[in-house]
Amino acid sequence: MKLEVQKKNLIEELGVHLEGDNLAPLAARILSTLILSGKKGVTFDELVCQLQAGKSTVSTHLDHLQNSNRVKYFTKPGDRKRYFVIDPNLILNVMDEMIDKWEKEKKLHLKIKEYKKQCNCEAEETGDFQFDLDFQEDFLTFLEETSTAVKKFKAKLLVRNN
Amino acid sequence: MKLEVQKKNLIEELGVHLEGDNLAPLAARILSTLILSGKKGVTFDELVCQLQAGKSTVSTHLDHLQNSNRVKYFTKPGDRKRYFVIDPNLILNVMDEMIDKWEKEKKLHLKIKEYKKQCNCEAEETGDFQFDLDFQEDFLTFLEETSTAVKKFKAKLLVRNN
DNA sequence: CCTTTAGTTCGGAAATTTCAGAACCAAAGT
DNA sequence: ACTTTGGTTCTGAAATTTCCGAACTAAAGG
Structure with missing residues (x-):
């Protein structure tokens, strides 16, 4: 199976699973996406686009995920975007x-x-x-x-x- | 402190805690009540009265709690009431x-x-x-x-x- | 300065969960 | 046969959660 298809399926499956730990559906999808996207990080806009969600929603949930030590981000010099990744810990x-x-x-x-x-x-x-x-x-x-x-x-x- | 007061406080405290495991507030209070009432069991009516809840609500939640193997009941000969207790297992x-x-x-x-x-x-x-x-x-x-x-x-x- | 980028904050709409009331049912008592 | 007891089921209201859009901000680019 093509990797992209596999990824989409896994994001959904893992997402549903993660909802079990008191995460809102979209929060679960965000976390799931980050888990399955690895070290290169995912930007805010990519999340908004890929998950077809509102900016405000993504912003709020990312806040939560960061406050609960699940998600971190890094930046690249000369690039204002944030690259979100799962917290290494x-x-x-x-x-x-x-x-x-x-x-x-x-x-x-x-x-x-x-x-x-x-x-x-x-x-x-x-x-x-x-x-x-x-x-x-x-x-x-x-x-x-x-x-x-x-x-x-x-x-x-x-x-x-x- | 008087035992009754202690019990009421504990029911609430344990209830809040139990809500953490995906239990509705009232379901958590029911389970909490049963945990803190011991072997003698609690009847349907006592639950309705003590928790100030609707009969339908208690009925539905008791169903859930039984289906998920948290709660059982026993009866006494010549007594139609059900005495609910936590599942011994x-x-x-x-x-x-x-x-x-x-x-x-x-x-x-x-x-x-x-x-x-x-x-x-x-x-x-x-x-x-x-x-x-x-x-x-x-x-x-x-x-x-x-x-x-x-x-x-x-x-x-x-x-x-x- | 004006614009674009990369987001945040606020108010409320939509969906879901939780609960209650009314009507109902079945067994037992009278 | 009627009533009471001990519940169950169904419908919808209330509360809560989840999400979105619009307006906003702060930094960078032109």
Whole structure:
């Protein structure tokens, strides 16, 4: 199959997939395009044209993508255009986000565990425990272990890249 | 602090958090309520009252939550009401979902890698490679490792529970 | 200065999601 | 047979998200 056709199909497929992470359709298409366009970068106008989108839309979404450390740009001397590329640390940033989210989740579930314990204490005399603390326990271990797995891999990457 | 107040606060806090996983606000509140109400279960009417929501809304969202294996219900003999509780396998199901998602992602990125390789080949003579395959390589390893970490933990849980 | 380029910002239109009310249904009680 | 209970389904309203166009700005070119 011709490379251009392949690219268009992949942009769409990856785009749909990326929408899963709370990205607006067009934001997902932008990111997808950048992922599939490589180091040479894509300009603002190219994005507007290729995605058939409004300038304002592209501008806003590019802002978002840059603020969330997914996208960067570089310039060429004597050329006012910006060449957008995916942030070279994208994987690391994604991992950091995951770790962060799990960290928050852990704190929340510790609070919940506390609450459940208190509830079970109150029901002591009746012997009618409301909560199975195993669930909470398991979930916390789950978050812990998954977190460390990602952290380890992150460390490995960092060592290798230096 | 009084347990009831604690519970209400936790339901809201956990609810907001759960909205992060593509759940509608009310769906998140339902799940949150069930998580914080334990084994005794919560009836349809209690959900409608406590969450101040329409019956149709609760009905629809409960459907969703059951179809996505997050929620189950049990009944009591001689009592037509349904007592909703979180699915006892919720953690396992969540893990399966994660593994599934990563599996799909892996397939997609293998396709992308293929595409990138072809692109780089075409640009062979110019020496002007469009893609740094490291990114793709790293990402695939990342998915692989995170997946196995979760799978291992899942296996551990399964062994313990039997 | 005036124009062109490369965008940004603002206001609102269009699409989508989320929710509620009314009508409905099926099983159980009377 | 009628009523109550415990929901479900359908239709549309309200809220939110997503996007676009028009007007604007700032830097560079002529």
